[in-house]
Amino acid sequence: MMNKWEGIVLxxxxxxxxxxxxxxxxREAGKMTAMARGAKKPASRLAAVTQSFTHGFFLLRTGRGMGTLEQGEPIDSMRHIRxxxxxxAYASFVVxxxxxxxxDQSQSPNVFxxxxxxxxxxxxxxxxEAIALFVEWKMLPVAGVHPVLHQCANCRATDGEFAFSFKEIGFLCHRCFHIDPYLVRLTPTQLRLxxxxxxxxxxxxxxxxxxKATKQFMKKIVRTVYDEQVGIRLKSRQFLDQLERTPELLPKIEKPQEEGD
Structure with missing residues (x-):
């Protein structure tokens, strides 16, 4: 069967x-894996459209086993990312x-x-970095983790002081702090973020x-959840950690004033 689908190369x-x-x-069929014959050849019509991050339309022949990529029409090659x-680094982490x-073939329009x-x-x-953080938080339900963030995970209260509990995977109000001795207390700004x-x-x-400190705080919480509840290890995360340790690898640029605390 031949299908023309909009997609992004992971x-x-x-x-x-x-x-x-x-x-x-x-967008239409979820994640698909296909053979792109001859795509390694520079002159191939599939060479450009099969590069990571490329957004385009893809003509795929599907059946039993792996499909075949017949054609591709690029919409956006994501030049800045390249x-x-x-x-x-952050786009690689996202994909x-x-x-x-x-x-494979598990459709989710929200994920696309x-x-x-x-x-x-x-x-x-x-x-x-902020965009990658958004993706980490929003992919938790896809990973089977559903944090309770609209109320206290124990007593369901919606008022008072709150903290994040890795034991309860969500917020605990000050009335329930005794449940988790390792909880992380939150300011109202952190709660809102x-x-x-x-x-x-x-x-x-x-x-x-x-x-930067705000992003580090948010990253520590969500990655602790992934480490304890999901248990995946990503090669791209290791590279991001290396960039954190050696920021001189990145070009120096003027950044606008930042918000958050």
Whole structure:
């Protein structure tokens, strides 16, 4: 069966002398893996459209087993992502996280929209670290984790002081702090940011400017949840950690005043 689907390339792996195995997250059918014959050859009509991050229309022949990529029409090659090391690093983290948390041919329009919004925001030069954080929080339900963020996870109260509990995977109010001795207390701003990251679409908050310390705090919470509840290890995360340790690898640029505390 031949299908023309809109999609974004998650990864492209060399296969043999001239072929590639391409993983595409499509809007219509979810994640698909296909053989792109001859795509390693520079003159191939599939060479450009099978590069990671490419957004386009893809003509796929499907049946039993792996499909075949017959044609591709690029819509956006994500040029900034390809040319900027920091953008490449965070975009790679986004696509690897989505790839690891989704199954082939498991359709989820919400995941495609999240992937689309995240890569386009990074490509439009919004803060790539903040965008990747949005994706981490929003992919928790896909990973089978459903944090309680609208009320106390124990008594269901919606007022008072709150903290994040890794034991309860969500908020605890001050009346229930005794349940988890290792909880992380939250300021009202941090509480609001966690709810924003989890619920608000990326396109509505893509220009949000956050202090480095705020992003580090948000990252520590969500990654602890992933480490304890999901247990995946990402190669792209290791590279991001290396960039954190060696910021001199990144070009020095003037950044606007940031918000958040």
């Amino acid at each position: 990864k492209s792996i060399p296969y043999g002398e001239s072929n590639k195995i391409v993983t595409i997250y499509t 040319e900027d090391l920091e953008a490449t 690897e996280l989505i790839d690891r948390l989704t199954d 929209s999240l992937l689309y919004d995240a890569l386009h925001a990074i490509n439009e030069q919004y803060d790539p 966690i709810r924003t990251f989890f619920t608000v679409p990326i396109q509505e908050v893509g220009s949000l400017k956050l202090k």
